[in-house]
Structure formats: structure tokens, C-alpha cells
Amino acid sequence: MDLMKLSKELSYALRHAPWEYELELDDEGWVEIPQLLVALHESPQWKEVTEADLDQMIQASEKKRHEINSGRIRALYGHSTPQKISKSPADPPEILYHGTPLRSVASIMEQGLQPRQRQYVHLSADIDNAKQVGRRRDDQPVILKINAAQAVKDGLLFYHGNENIWLADHIPARYIEQ
Ligand code: HQG
Structure with a gap:
């Protein structure tokens, strides 16, 4: 099979x-x-x-x-159905990563990371995973660094996807570093 x-x-x-x-x-x-x-x-x-x-x-x-x-x-993640899947908030690593094509970076640095077609923004626990995610769209993805520790302090919620993937509703640009 x-x-x-x-x-x-x-x-x-x-x-x-x-x-x-x-x-x-x-x-x-x-x-x-x-x-x-x-x-x-x-x-x-x-x-x-x-x-x-x-x-x-x-x-x-x-x-x-x-x-x-x-x-x-x-x-465990990736949903796009109209009814948002409920996830329990969990404590993420201090730093998370997101791999994306260079062409998306300016917009992300302006609007933050948005879920787009999916219910949640998808973040990676390590750089390798972020590269792999980003390579689906571009050979040389940009790896953005997310200050998850500060976002948590400020009250943003994160949710566990799997051992490599964390989810969030939206990541404002002030927590994102290029
Ligand atoms: C981008 C796969 C412009 C974002 C993967 C990404 C992952 C913006 C795209 C999982 C933006 C959305 C999810 C903004 C976000 N302006 N572009 N403000 N905010 N974007 O596919 O994270 O193999 O919905 O950077 O491996 O790429 O299917 O999300 O490029 O784990 O299991 O909008 O899906 O998992 O793309 O991938 P996606 P993703 P599976």
C-alpha cells in the first residue's frame, strides 16, 4: 500500500x-x-x-x-476548514523560526505573520525544519526568527502542533527578526 x-x-x-x-x-x-x-x-x-x-x-x-x-x-496541524480547530495553549521554545520566500518578507515585516489560507500560523522549533518548510516555495528561503519568549510575556498564545511545529493565531511584526 x-x-x-x-x-x-x-x-x-x-x-x-x-x-x-x-x-x-x-x-x-x-x-x-x-x-x-x-x-x-x-x-x-x-x-x-x-x-x-x-x-x-x-x-x-x-x-x-x-x-x-x-x-x-x-x-495535528495545517487545517483550513471554516470552523477553527481548538488547540490548548502551550509554552513554546524561546525562539521559533519561519521559512518563507524572499518575496514575502517585506509584507510579513509590515503585517506580521498571518495564517493566510490556514487556521493558524505555522512556526518551526528549529532552523532545519524552517528551511524545509520554506523550500516548498523557494530554493533559498529566508529564515525569520520569532521572539516567542517576549510574545508569551506579552500575552500571545502558542499551541503545540508536533515536535517540530508550533502554531499561533498571528505573529505581529515586532516579534519577527530577519
Ligand atoms: C506566508 C506544511 C505575505 C508564509 C509545511 C507562507 C508546514 C505571508 C505562506 C505547514 C504573510 C502560507 C505550513 C504576510 C504569512 N505577507 N506572506 N503577512 N504571512 N505569509 O502553506 O508555514 O508538509 O499556509 O510565510 O511543512 O508555509 O503539509 O504555511 O509562505 O509545516 O505537513 O504565507 O504545512 O506541512 O503558507 O506551511 P502555508 P507554511 P505538511
Whole structure:
């Protein structure tokens, strides 16, 4: 089974278009695995998929994009559905990073980091991860440094995505350094 393809399909279903699979995400983005399997089984390429395959898909992925708990599954970050997924605030590292193309930097330094199409701004816990994220759009991304410690002191909320990814509602430009 092509686990990478399965992961992409699940990201699409659980981050962007659950209604196409007749799924409804709860407040925290969870769906019941049996319901997800019913939807997947309608497609010929996924008609054999089991919960064990979903487990294996999560294990095999180099990025932790999904999690399973008590018979439910959810995407950990990346959502664009109209109903904002609720995340519990958590304490981020003092410095976070964000990789972006040079062409976006002037606008970011003016307006701050905005979630754009997604529900949250995505930040990286280390420079390597930020580079990887930025390279999706540009070979030579700019790595912006976010003063998360100061932002927390000032009352901004951060949320945990996975071990490398932190989320925020908006990062004002005063916390961003080039
Ligand atoms: C930019 C993938 C101009 C921002 C990745 C980024 C990540 C602005 C783009 C995760 C701006 C949004 C998320 C402003 C933000 N002016 N541009 N004021 N504010 N931007 O894809 O962080 O592999 O929604 O710099 O690896 O690139 O799918 O966010 O370039 O972890 O699991 O607007 O998605 O994960 O782009 O990526 P995105 P992102 P997966």
C-alpha cells in the first residue's frame, strides 16, 4: 500500500475537506476511525485500508502529521476548514523560526505573520525544519526568527502542533527578526 499517498489523502480529508468524505470534525479535529474507513473504502484504491494501515502510515512518515487516540484520528496541524480547530495553549521554545520566500518578507515585516489560507500560523522549533518548510516555495528561503519568549510575556498564545511545529493565531511584526 502506498502509505505516502494515503497520508496525503488523509491530510486532504482531515485538514481541508472532511465534507467530501461525509465526515464532520469535532472541536479538536477528531473523527471516528470506523467512519473514516467507510469513506475511504468507497474509493477502489483504498478499499482494503484498515486501522493498522493508518497506524503504520503514521509510524512511517518522517513528519508527524496525524495522531490516533481511542479509536479516533486527527490531523495535528495545517487545517483550513471554516470552523477553527481548538488547540490548548502551550509554552513554546524561546525562539521559533519561519521559512518563507524572499518575496514575502517585506509584507510579513509590515503585517506580521498571518495564517493566510490556514487556521493558524505555522512556526518551526528549529532552523532545519524552517528551511524545509520554506523550500516548498523557494530554493533559498529566508529564515525569520520569532521572539516567542517576549510574545508569551506579552500575552500571545502558542499551541503545540508536533515536535517540530508550533502554531499561533498571528505573529505581529515586532516579534519577527530577519
Ligand atoms: C506566508 C506544511 C505575505 C508564509 C509545511 C507562507 C508546514 C505571508 C505562506 C505547514 C504573510 C502560507 C505550513 C504576510 C504569512 N505577507 N506572506 N503577512 N504571512 N505569509 O502553506 O508555514 O508538509 O499556509 O510565510 O511543512 O508555509 O503539509 O504555511 O509562505 O509545516 O505537513 O504565507 O504545512 O506541512 O503558507 O506551511 P502555508 P507554511 P505538511
